[in-house]
Amino acid sequence: MPFKLNPHFFDSMHLDAAESIFYAGQLETVSAGVYEERFAEYDWRTLIPTRLLAPGEDDIKYRRYTGVGVAQFIVAYADDLPRVDLAGAETIVSAKDIGDSYGVSLKEVRRAAMVGTNVSAAKAIMARRAMEQKLQQVAETGSPERGLYGLINQPNVTIAAAGGTWATRTPAQIVADVNALVQGMRDDTKRIESPTDLLLPDAQYTLLATTPYQAGLETTILDFILKTNRYLRNITAWDSLKGAGAGGTNRIVAYRKAPDVLEGLVREFEELGPQVRNLETVTNCIAATGGVIVSLPMAVRYMDGV
DSSP states (O other), X not given: OOOOOOGGGGGGGTXXXXXXXXXXXXXXXXXXXXXXXXXXTOOHHHHSOEEEOOTTOOEEEEEEEEXXXXXXXXXXXXXXXXXXXXXXXXXXXXOEEEXXXXXXXXXXXXXXXXXXXXXXXXXXXXXXXXXXXXXXXXXXXXXXXXXXXXXXXXXXXXXXXXXXXXXXXXXXXXXXXXXXXXXXXXXXXXXXXXXXXXEEOHHHHHHHXXXXXXXXXXXXXXXXXXXXXXXXOEEEEOGGGTTOSGGGOOEEEEEOOSTTTEEEEEEEEEEOOOEEETTEEEEEEEEEEEEEEESOGGGEEEEEOO
């Protein structure tokens, strides 16, 4: 959270009283602005339900569930009704810290004080942007060497194969691929799970959004899918899916967007108090991520080769 500073904190930088007060006030203003900044290009929070980690919450225990058991007809006064239950494997994910920093020199402070401009605002926003970029990348592809996985490279998700590369297929064949992906999830889960969201690489999304389903009609392939498939609510472009499939092929992702299916684990951006180092103040920034946890792998499905 934004911090409050004692103006005398910077005395070791040899600031006079007016400069110290100016710099302290400016840092508080910059810090508040950094937390208010929005980065629309980093969209993982809108696509993946998010779980915020508390300070010190590093090890997250969760269970990956699969339903087992069926109901049967009751014979006479049977007292041994079949049981249904959840089979689950317990897993612990350790959130990993990430960080960066920015610094402001004594000369920059004095120059800003002379003209009354903001100090280090661009540097602070860049530090926040770098952090958001890293969180986006982990939400997409994780960091398997650190035990973290993203939405598009989960190890326990079923992978289907497209009928062929979409650029060479007819609109009807493309729609058939999408319907097969959706129906495959429903069949494998006995019609319990249905995807609500579909993610496509940019090129495939553009193809769907600009190609008429039939010649002479304004309805695009994208419009047709959303109109005729009763389960899908959103289709979104995610460029990291380009080349993410087996053998470097393109991948699409279908999933039910809900916290019981998947969650992105994050401890949000935090600025620590500035540290005076000789003629510069350095502000360290930290966050943490646990990647994406998929608790119900059957509610997520990939298709490669599009």
